[in-house]
Amino acid sequence: MDGQPRLDAETKVAEVDHKAELRLWLRLLTCTTLIEAEVRRRLRREFDETLPRFDLMAQLWRLDHGMTLGEVSKRMMVSAGNVTSLVDRLVKAGYVERRPSPHDRRSQLIRLSRYGREHFGRMAAAHEAWVAELLTDLGDKDIAATMERLAKVKASVSASIARGGRG
Amino acid sequence: MDGQPRLDAETKVAEVDHKAELRLWLRLLTCTTLIEAEVRRRLRREFDETLPRFDLMAQLWRLDHGMTLGEVSKRMMVSAGNVTSLVDRLVKAGYVERRPSPHDRRSQLIRLSRYGREHFGRMAAAHEAWVAELLTDLGDKDIAATMERLAKVKASVSASIARGGRG
Numbered sequence: 459m460d461g462q463p464r465l466d467a468e469t470k471v472a473e474v475d476h477k478a479e480l481r482l483w484l485r486l487l488t489c490t491t492l493i494e495a496e497v498r499r500r501l502r503r504e505f506d507e508t509l510p511r512f513d514l515m516a517q518l519w520r521l522d523h524g525m526t527l528g529e530v531s532k533r534m535m536v537s538a539g540n541v542t543s544l545v546d547r548l549v550k551a552g553y554v555e556r557r558p559s560p561h562d563r564r565s566q567l568i569r570l571s572r573y574g575r576e577h578f579g580r581m582a583a584a585h586e587a588w589v590a591e592l593l594t595d596l597g598d599k600d601i602a603a604t605m606e607r608l609a610k611v612k613a614s615v616s617a618s619i620a621r622g623g624r625g
Numbered sequence: 626m627d628g629q630p631r632l633d634a635e636t637k638v639a640e641v642d643h644k645a646e647l648r649l650w651l652r653l654l655t656c657t658t659l660i661e662a663e664v665r666r667r668l669r670r671e672f673d674e675t676l677p678r679f680d681l682m683a684q685l686w687r688l689d690h691g692m693t694l695g696e697v698s699k700r701m702m703v704s705a706g707n708v709t710s711l712v713d714r715l716v717k718a719g720y721v722e723r724r725p726s727p728h729d730r731r732s733q734l735i736r737l738s739r740y741g742r743e744h745f746g747r748m749a750a751a752h753e754a755w756v757a758e759l760l761t762d763l764g765d766k767d768i769a770a771t772m773e774r775l776a777k778v779k780a781s782v783s784a785s786i787a788r789g790g791r792g
Contacts, residue, residue: 476753478768479760483660485775490657492782493650495702535662586643593646595781601645604778607771608652614762615659 486611493592500588505581510536512585514544515553515570515578524567526559553577653778660759667755672748677703679752681711682720682737682745691734693726720744 494509501507517533518525525533531541545568548554553574559565570578596604661676668674684700685692692700698708712735715721720741726732737745763771 476757478765479757479763480753482760482763482768482772482775483756485772485779486653486657486660489775489778489782490653491702492779492786493653496782496786535658586647589650590643590646592782592785593649593778594785596646596649596777598645600774600777601649604774605649605652607767607774608649608656610763610767611656611760611771612652612659615656615663615759618759618761619659619663 482611493589496592497585497588500584501581504584505577507581510540510544511548512578512581514541514548515574516582518554518568518570519575519578519582522569524557524559524569526565526567530568548574649778660756663759664752664755667751668748671751672744674748677707677711678715679745679748681708681715682741683749685721685735685737686742686745686749689736691724691726691736693732693734697735715741 498509501509501512513534514530517530527538527541527545530545531538534541545554545556549556549568553571554568555571555574556566556568559567593601665676668676668679680701681697684697694705694708694712697712698705701708712721712723716723716735720738721735722738722741723733723735726734760768
Protein backbone atom coordinates (compact mmCIF):
# COMPACT_ATOMS: atom_id res chain seq x y z
CA MET A 459 0.00 0.00 0.00
CA ASP A 460 3.04 2.30 0.19
CA GLY A 461 3.29 5.05 -2.37
CA GLN A 462 -0.41 4.97 -3.21
CA PRO A 463 -2.55 8.10 -3.06
CA ARG A 464 -4.37 8.55 0.28
CA LEU A 465 -7.94 7.39 0.28
CA ASP A 466 -10.77 8.32 2.59
CA ALA A 467 -11.71 5.77 5.24
CA GLU A 468 -14.65 4.18 3.45
CA THR A 469 -12.93 3.72 0.11
CA LYS A 470 -9.85 2.53 1.94
CA VAL A 471 -11.72 -0.24 3.74
CA ALA A 472 -13.40 -1.47 0.60
CA GLU A 473 -10.26 -1.27 -1.53
CA VAL A 474 -7.70 -2.51 0.92
CA ASP A 475 -9.72 -5.45 2.21
CA HIS A 476 -10.42 -6.86 -1.21
CA LYS A 477 -6.85 -6.34 -2.36
CA ALA A 478 -5.55 -8.25 0.69
CA GLU A 479 -7.78 -11.21 -0.09
CA LEU A 480 -6.82 -11.11 -3.74
CA ARG A 481 -3.14 -11.06 -2.81
CA LEU A 482 -3.67 -14.05 -0.54
CA TRP A 483 -5.38 -15.96 -3.33
CA LEU A 484 -2.58 -15.12 -5.76
CA ARG A 485 0.06 -16.27 -3.28
CA LEU A 486 -1.82 -19.52 -2.67
CA LEU A 487 -2.03 -20.03 -6.42
CA THR A 488 1.69 -19.29 -6.86
CA CYS A 489 2.67 -21.86 -4.22
CA THR A 490 0.44 -24.51 -5.77
CA THR A 491 1.60 -23.76 -9.32
CA LEU A 492 5.29 -23.94 -8.33
CA ILE A 493 4.92 -27.30 -6.61
CA GLU A 494 2.64 -28.75 -9.27
CA ALA A 495 4.96 -27.72 -12.11
CA GLU A 496 7.94 -29.31 -10.35
CA VAL A 497 6.02 -32.54 -9.68
CA ARG A 498 4.92 -32.58 -13.31
CA ARG A 499 8.53 -32.13 -14.53
CA ARG A 500 9.83 -34.93 -12.34
CA LEU A 501 7.04 -37.36 -13.20
CA ARG A 502 7.89 -36.78 -16.84
CA ARG A 503 11.65 -37.03 -16.36
CA GLU A 504 11.85 -39.92 -13.92
CA PHE A 505 8.80 -42.00 -14.84
CA ASP A 506 7.79 -40.75 -18.27
CA GLU A 507 4.35 -40.10 -16.76
CA THR A 508 1.87 -37.23 -16.88
CA LEU A 509 0.16 -35.61 -13.90
CA PRO A 510 -3.41 -36.55 -14.98
CA ARG A 511 -2.38 -40.22 -15.25
CA PHE A 512 -0.69 -40.03 -11.84
CA ASP A 513 -3.79 -38.38 -10.32
CA LEU A 514 -6.08 -41.02 -11.79
CA MET A 515 -3.91 -43.87 -10.52
CA ALA A 516 -3.80 -42.15 -7.09
CA GLN A 517 -7.61 -42.29 -6.96
CA LEU A 518 -7.65 -45.98 -7.91
CA TRP A 519 -4.87 -46.79 -5.42
CA ARG A 520 -7.09 -45.76 -2.51
CA LEU A 521 -9.99 -47.99 -3.52
CA ASP A 522 -8.74 -51.47 -4.17
CA HIS A 523 -12.17 -52.90 -5.03
CA GLY A 524 -12.44 -50.55 -8.01
CA MET A 525 -14.51 -47.56 -9.04
CA THR A 526 -16.90 -46.79 -11.85
CA LEU A 527 -15.82 -44.27 -14.49
CA GLY A 528 -18.46 -41.88 -13.14
CA GLU A 529 -16.97 -42.03 -9.64
CA VAL A 530 -13.45 -41.39 -10.94
CA SER A 531 -14.70 -38.50 -13.03
CA LYS A 532 -16.48 -36.91 -10.05
CA ARG A 533 -13.53 -37.31 -7.69
CA MET A 534 -11.07 -35.86 -10.21
CA MET A 535 -13.44 -33.04 -11.23
CA VAL A 536 -12.69 -33.97 -14.83
CA SER A 537 -15.19 -34.69 -17.60
CA ALA A 538 -16.25 -38.29 -18.23
CA GLY A 539 -14.85 -38.06 -21.78
CA ASN A 540 -11.39 -37.13 -20.53
CA VAL A 541 -11.43 -39.89 -17.95
CA THR A 542 -12.49 -42.47 -20.53
CA SER A 543 -9.59 -41.69 -22.83
CA LEU A 544 -7.09 -41.64 -19.93
CA VAL A 545 -8.40 -45.01 -18.74
CA ASP A 546 -8.20 -46.47 -22.25
CA ARG A 547 -4.51 -45.61 -22.42
CA LEU A 548 -3.81 -46.92 -18.91
CA VAL A 549 -5.56 -50.21 -19.77
CA LYS A 550 -3.45 -50.47 -22.93
CA ALA A 551 -0.27 -49.87 -20.87
CA GLY A 552 -1.33 -52.70 -18.52
CA TYR A 553 -1.66 -50.50 -15.43
CA VAL A 554 -5.45 -50.57 -15.16
CA GLU A 555 -7.99 -53.35 -15.64
CA ARG A 556 -11.72 -53.35 -16.19
CA ARG A 557 -14.27 -55.84 -14.83
CA PRO A 558 -18.06 -55.88 -14.62
CA SER A 559 -19.48 -54.48 -11.38
CA PRO A 560 -20.74 -57.25 -9.07
CA HIS A 561 -23.73 -55.01 -8.23
CA ASP A 562 -24.68 -53.92 -11.71
CA ARG A 563 -23.45 -55.99 -14.63
CA ARG A 564 -24.12 -53.16 -17.09
CA SER A 565 -21.52 -50.91 -15.45
CA GLN A 566 -17.80 -51.56 -15.28
CA LEU A 567 -15.40 -51.15 -12.42
CA ILE A 568 -11.84 -50.09 -13.10
CA ARG A 569 -8.91 -50.72 -10.81
CA LEU A 570 -5.14 -50.89 -10.80
CA SER A 571 -3.66 -54.16 -12.04
CA ARG A 572 -0.92 -55.75 -9.95
CA TYR A 573 1.59 -54.23 -12.38
CA GLY A 574 -0.16 -50.87 -12.02
CA ARG A 575 0.04 -51.06 -8.22
CA GLU A 576 3.78 -51.69 -8.41
CA HIS A 577 4.26 -48.82 -10.86
CA PHE A 578 2.14 -46.41 -8.83
CA GLY A 579 3.75 -47.50 -5.55
CA ARG A 580 7.18 -46.51 -6.87
CA MET A 581 5.86 -43.16 -8.14
CA ALA A 582 4.00 -42.42 -4.90
CA ALA A 583 7.14 -43.00 -2.83
CA ALA A 584 9.16 -40.73 -5.12
CA HIS A 585 6.38 -38.12 -5.10
CA GLU A 586 6.34 -38.07 -1.31
CA ALA A 587 10.11 -37.57 -1.23
CA TRP A 588 9.93 -34.75 -3.83
CA VAL A 589 7.30 -32.89 -1.80
CA ALA A 590 9.39 -33.34 1.36
CA GLU A 591 12.40 -31.89 -0.47
CA LEU A 592 10.41 -28.93 -1.75
CA LEU A 593 9.14 -28.14 1.76
CA THR A 594 12.43 -29.00 3.48
CA ASP A 595 13.01 -25.50 4.92
CA LEU A 596 9.80 -25.75 6.96
CA GLY A 597 10.19 -27.21 10.44
CA ASP A 598 7.52 -29.31 12.16
CA LYS A 599 6.06 -26.21 13.81
CA ASP A 600 5.93 -24.31 10.51
CA ILE A 601 4.08 -27.20 8.93
CA ALA A 602 1.61 -27.47 11.79
CA ALA A 603 0.97 -23.70 11.80
CA THR A 604 0.52 -23.61 8.02
CA MET A 605 -1.88 -26.56 8.20
CA GLU A 606 -3.98 -24.61 10.71
CA ARG A 607 -3.97 -21.46 8.59
CA LEU A 608 -5.01 -23.40 5.51
CA ALA A 609 -7.74 -25.16 7.49
CA LYS A 610 -9.25 -21.71 8.11
CA VAL A 611 -8.94 -20.84 4.42
CA LYS A 612 -10.62 -24.10 3.45
CA ALA A 613 -13.40 -23.60 6.00
CA SER A 614 -14.12 -20.07 4.79
CA VAL A 615 -14.20 -21.10 1.14
CA SER A 616 -16.37 -24.17 1.81
CA ALA A 617 -18.82 -22.17 3.93
CA SER A 618 -19.08 -19.45 1.29
CA ILE A 619 -19.71 -21.97 -1.47
CA ALA A 620 -22.31 -23.75 0.71
CA ARG A 621 -24.11 -20.41 1.24
CA GLY A 622 -24.37 -20.25 -2.55
CA GLY A 623 -21.65 -17.66 -2.91
CA ARG A 624 -23.59 -14.86 -1.24
CA GLY A 625 -20.66 -14.23 1.15
CA MET B 626 -0.75 -40.46 13.52
CA ASP B 627 -3.04 -41.92 16.21
CA GLY B 628 -3.87 -45.58 16.06
CA GLN B 629 -0.88 -46.52 13.94
CA PRO B 630 1.51 -49.31 14.97
CA ARG B 631 4.53 -48.11 16.94
CA LEU B 632 7.65 -47.57 14.90
CA ASP B 633 11.24 -47.32 15.97
CA ALA B 634 12.70 -43.81 16.17
CA GLU B 635 14.47 -43.80 12.81
CA THR B 636 11.57 -45.13 10.77
CA LYS B 637 9.25 -42.85 12.67
CA VAL B 638 11.21 -39.72 11.73
CA ALA B 639 11.40 -40.66 8.08
CA GLU B 640 7.76 -41.71 7.83
CA VAL B 641 6.14 -39.05 9.93
CA ASP B 642 8.07 -36.12 8.47
CA HIS B 643 7.29 -36.98 4.88
CA LYS B 644 3.64 -37.61 5.62
CA ALA B 645 3.29 -34.19 7.25
CA GLU B 646 4.73 -32.46 4.20
CA LEU B 647 2.53 -34.50 1.89
CA ARG B 648 -0.53 -33.59 3.93
CA LEU B 649 0.42 -29.92 3.75
CA TRP B 650 0.77 -30.14 -0.01
CA LEU B 651 -2.60 -31.86 -0.33
CA ARG B 652 -4.29 -29.22 1.82
CA LEU B 653 -2.71 -26.44 -0.25
CA LEU B 654 -3.92 -28.16 -3.40
CA THR B 655 -7.43 -28.58 -1.96
CA CYS B 656 -7.70 -24.86 -1.11
CA THR B 657 -6.49 -23.84 -4.56
CA THR B 658 -8.75 -26.31 -6.35
CA LEU B 659 -11.83 -25.20 -4.39
CA ILE B 660 -11.27 -21.51 -5.15
CA GLU B 661 -10.28 -22.09 -8.76
CA ALA B 662 -13.32 -24.27 -9.45
CA GLU B 663 -15.63 -21.63 -7.97
CA VAL B 664 -13.98 -18.83 -9.99
CA ARG B 665 -14.28 -20.98 -13.12
CA ARG B 666 -17.99 -21.62 -12.45
CA ARG B 667 -18.74 -17.94 -11.94
CA LEU B 668 -16.76 -16.76 -14.95
CA ARG B 669 -18.79 -19.19 -17.01
CA ARG B 670 -22.11 -18.29 -15.44
CA GLU B 671 -21.77 -14.52 -15.18
CA PHE B 672 -19.52 -13.68 -18.15
CA ASP B 673 -19.68 -16.78 -20.35
CA GLU B 674 -15.87 -16.83 -20.11
CA THR B 675 -13.28 -19.53 -19.47
CA LEU B 676 -10.44 -19.38 -16.95
CA PRO B 677 -7.63 -19.64 -19.56
CA ARG B 678 -9.11 -16.67 -21.46
CA PHE B 679 -9.43 -14.70 -18.21
CA ASP B 680 -5.82 -15.55 -17.27
CA LEU B 681 -4.53 -14.48 -20.68
CA MET B 682 -6.40 -11.17 -20.56
CA ALA B 683 -5.08 -10.64 -17.00
CA GLN B 684 -1.52 -10.90 -18.37
CA LEU B 685 -2.25 -8.42 -21.16
CA TRP B 686 -4.01 -6.05 -18.75
CA ARG B 687 -0.78 -5.52 -16.82
CA LEU B 688 1.27 -4.58 -19.87
CA ASP B 689 -0.53 -1.97 -21.86
CA HIS B 690 2.16 -1.68 -24.54
CA GLY B 691 1.61 -5.28 -25.53
CA MET B 692 3.50 -8.57 -25.35
CA THR B 693 4.77 -11.08 -27.88
CA LEU B 694 3.12 -14.50 -28.03
CA GLY B 695 6.34 -15.98 -26.64
CA GLU B 696 6.19 -13.72 -23.57
CA VAL B 697 2.55 -14.57 -22.92
CA SER B 698 3.28 -18.26 -23.29
CA LYS B 699 6.20 -18.09 -20.84
CA ARG B 700 4.27 -16.10 -18.23
CA MET B 701 1.26 -18.39 -18.40
CA MET B 702 3.40 -21.55 -18.42
CA VAL B 703 1.29 -22.74 -21.34
CA SER B 704 2.51 -24.02 -24.72
CA ALA B 705 2.84 -21.51 -27.58
CA GLY B 706 0.32 -23.53 -29.61
CA ASN B 707 -2.33 -23.21 -26.90
CA VAL B 708 -1.67 -19.47 -26.55
CA THR B 709 -1.93 -18.95 -30.31
CA SER B 710 -5.34 -20.56 -30.52
CA LEU B 711 -6.59 -18.68 -27.44
CA VAL B 712 -5.36 -15.39 -28.92
CA ASP B 713 -6.98 -16.16 -32.29
CA ARG B 714 -10.34 -16.55 -30.59
CA LEU B 715 -9.90 -13.40 -28.48
CA VAL B 716 -8.98 -11.41 -31.61
CA LYS B 717 -12.09 -12.75 -33.32
CA ALA B 718 -14.22 -11.69 -30.33
CA GLY B 719 -12.72 -8.18 -30.55
CA TYR B 720 -11.05 -8.27 -27.12
CA VAL B 721 -7.46 -8.49 -28.34
CA GLU B 722 -5.60 -6.80 -31.18
CA ARG B 723 -2.33 -7.57 -32.94
CA ARG B 724 0.21 -5.06 -34.25
CA PRO B 725 3.78 -5.37 -35.49
CA SER B 726 6.45 -4.85 -32.81
CA PRO B 727 8.15 -1.42 -33.11
CA HIS B 728 11.48 -3.16 -32.33
CA ASP B 729 11.18 -6.12 -34.65
CA ARG B 730 8.75 -5.96 -37.53
CA ARG B 731 8.79 -9.73 -37.97
CA SER B 732 7.27 -10.30 -34.55
CA GLN B 733 3.81 -9.24 -33.45
CA LEU B 734 2.68 -7.66 -30.22
CA ILE B 735 -0.73 -8.50 -28.83
CA ARG B 736 -2.67 -6.31 -26.46
CA LEU B 737 -6.19 -5.74 -25.17
CA SER B 738 -8.39 -3.61 -27.38
CA ARG B 739 -10.36 -0.82 -25.76
CA TYR B 740 -13.40 -3.14 -25.78
CA GLY B 741 -11.23 -5.88 -24.27
CA ARG B 742 -10.08 -3.56 -21.46
CA GLU B 743 -13.68 -2.73 -20.62
CA HIS B 744 -14.68 -6.39 -20.66
CA PHE B 745 -11.70 -7.46 -18.55
CA GLY B 746 -12.13 -4.53 -16.15
CA ARG B 747 -15.66 -5.69 -15.35
CA MET B 748 -14.52 -9.29 -14.89
CA ALA B 749 -11.54 -8.29 -12.73
CA ALA B 750 -13.77 -6.28 -10.37
CA ALA B 751 -16.20 -9.20 -10.08
CA HIS B 752 -13.31 -11.64 -9.60
CA GLU B 753 -11.90 -9.55 -6.76
CA ALA B 754 -15.31 -9.48 -5.08
CA TRP B 755 -15.75 -13.27 -5.47
CA VAL B 756 -12.38 -13.95 -3.87
CA ALA B 757 -13.22 -11.55 -1.03
CA GLU B 758 -16.50 -13.41 -0.50
CA LEU B 759 -14.79 -16.80 -0.50
CA LEU B 760 -12.27 -15.61 2.11
CA THR B 761 -14.78 -13.57 4.08
CA ASP B 762 -14.41 -15.54 7.32
CA LEU B 763 -10.73 -14.56 7.57
CA GLY B 764 -10.00 -11.36 9.48
CA ASP B 765 -7.15 -8.99 8.63
CA LYS B 766 -4.86 -10.77 11.08
CA ASP B 767 -5.70 -14.18 9.65
CA ILE B 768 -4.89 -12.93 6.18
CA ALA B 769 -1.60 -11.39 7.27
CA ALA B 770 -0.57 -14.54 9.16
CA THR B 771 -1.51 -16.79 6.24
CA MET B 772 0.45 -14.56 3.85
CA GLU B 773 3.52 -14.98 6.05
CA ARG B 774 3.11 -18.74 6.25
CA LEU B 775 2.74 -19.01 2.51
CA ALA B 776 5.79 -16.78 2.00
CA LYS B 777 7.79 -19.43 3.87
CA VAL B 778 6.29 -22.19 1.73
CA LYS B 779 7.12 -20.26 -1.45
CA ALA B 780 10.67 -19.54 -0.27
CA SER B 781 11.32 -23.19 0.56
CA VAL B 782 9.95 -24.42 -2.77
CA SER B 783 11.84 -21.79 -4.78
CA ALA B 784 15.11 -22.51 -2.96
CA SER B 785 14.72 -26.25 -3.47
CA ILE B 786 14.02 -25.81 -7.19
CA ALA B 787 17.00 -23.44 -7.49
CA ARG B 788 19.23 -26.08 -5.88
CA GLY B 789 18.13 -28.39 -8.67
CA GLY B 790 15.84 -30.40 -6.47
CA ARG B 791 18.57 -31.94 -4.36
CA GLY B 792 16.74 -30.75 -1.26
